[in-house]
Amino acid sequence: MNANTPRQRPAEREEDSSLFSRTARDLPSGRHQFHKERLMAQIHDEQRTAAPTRSPAPAAGRAWWQRLPRPAITLPATAALVAAAVAAAMVTSGGPADHGVATGPALTTPIGAASAKGVPQLLDRISLAAAEASHPDVQPGQFVYIESRTADTFLKTVDGKTSLASHELHRRQIWKSPDGTEGWLIDPAVNDSPEGETLSLPDEQGNTPKAHLNSPSYDYLSRLTTDPDALLAKIYKETEGHGNSPDQEAFTTIGDLLGESYPPAELYSALFRTAAKIPGVVVVQDAVDAMGRHGVAVARLDETSGQREEWIFDPKTYVFLGERTVQVEKRTGEDALITPGTVTFTSAVIERAVVDGMKQTP
Numbered sequence: 001m002n003a004n005t006p007r008q009r010p011a012e013r014e015e016d017s018s019l020f021s022r023t024a025r026d027l028p029s030g031r032h033q034f035h036k037e038r039l040m041a042q043i044h045d046e047q048r049t050a051a052p053t054r055s056p057a058p059a060a061g062r063a064w065w066q067r068l069p070r071p072a073i074t075l076p077a078t079a080a081l082v083a084a085a086v087a088a089a090m091v092t093s094g095g096p097a098d099h100g101v102a103t104g105p106a107l108t109t110p111i112g113a114a115s116a117k118g119v120p121q122l123l124d125r126i127s128l129a130a131a132e133a134s135h136p137d138v139q140p141g142q143f144v145y146i147e148s149r150t151a152d153t154f155l156k157t158v159d160g161k162t163s164l165a166s167h168e169l170h171r172r173q174i175w176k177s178p179d180g181t182e183g184w185l186i187d188p189a190v191n192d193s194p195e196g197e198t199l200s201l202p203d204e205q206g207n208t209p210k211a212h213l214n215s216p217s218y219d220y221l222s223r224l225t226t227d228p229d230a231l232l233a234k235i236y237k238e239t240e241g242h243g244n245s246p247d248q249e250a251f252t253t254i255g256d257l258l259g260e261s262y263p264p265a266e267l268y269s270a271l272f273r274t275a276a277k278i279p280g281v282v283v284v285q286d287a288v289d290a291m292g293r294h295g296v297a298v299a300r301l302d303e304t305s306g307q308r309e310e311w312i313f314d315p316k317t318y319v320f321l322g323e324r325t326v327q328v329e330k331r332t333g334e335d336a337l338i339t340p341g342t343v344t345f346t347s348a349v350i351e352r353a354v355v356d357g358m359k360q361t362p
Contacts, residue, residue: 142355148349150169296315301329307326
């Protein structure tokens with residue numbers, strides 16, 4: 001969807017919501033399938049009339065090359081060395097390395113109203129649309145290719161004075177083999193070489209870390225349960241002690257799988273049913289991705305940081321567009337510079353595909 005695509009009107013959203021309410025209630029045998037087929041037909045009609053967009057969905061865990069660390073995340077031991085190096089760079093240079101990406105003023109946005117009303121219905125629609133989307137399997141020797149546009153806002157200290165700055169919106173390309181041992185990244189905010197850098201294992205210390213929820217491979221994801229209750233229990237167990245709260249870390253973990261990974265089709269659909277079980281999830285009716293595309297967001301407020309993580313979807317086709325993190329509450333101390341409305345991270349998925357070789361594009 002582009003910025004000129006008409007957004008869904010409130011009346012349309014209410015009609016869809018009432019349709020799903022009827023589906024969820026005590027209907028006679030066979031009527032659930034009738035309403036599901038009716039809804040999917042409506043989605044398909046809207047997909048044919050909406051402006052084309054290329055990105056059926058699924059982001060990867062928080063390996064260091066994928067984004068700046070979130071606040072209060074407990075890093076795996078293998079990532080600690082990298083985190084220390086990043087911290088050292090920030091102390092000596094006054095902020096994250098620019099690598100040729102110019103910095104500008106902080107990114108800001110109006111803070112959209114959030115509501116818990118309609119969350120299960122929206123996530124049901126997104127899950128159904130995900131189940132219907134074309135989603136080829138990844139074979140040995142192939143690579144998952146994801147192209148996106150990203151930008152972020154950060155605290156920058158120069159000569160003892162701290163201010164907010166941002167990396168400009170830029171192109172990011174990543175390739176990963178299904179077993180996670182081969183990969184390549186081109187991102188000027190991470191490396192100033194136009195050729196990019198290898199993500200292949202073992203790493204510079206000779207380590208070959210095992211894939212896990214916060215740094216998954218396609219093969220790892222293909223072995224995960226698709227039962228929402230069992231999957232959520234696994235997420236809580238494996239991320240225990242990470243993030244600012246168990247519920248927020250569970251939400252963040254699922255969100256990371258949407259933007260820069262490629263969950264198998266059944267798991268991808270199940271992720272949304274799983275997210276519906278996390279307390280505190282809300283809907284933001286109008287959110288904007290990094291490319292300016294308007295959508296409806298599934299979101300959750302981190303009570304500790306005061307930041308709201310938003311997953312943005314096309315309001316008609318329910319295709320995942322991108323994500324952003326918005327400061328919605330006032331902070332104290334140096335963090336007070338990150339005022340409400342500051343966008344600390346934003347992304348837009350441009351392309352997601354399976355290709356036959358490293359650095360090959362669709």
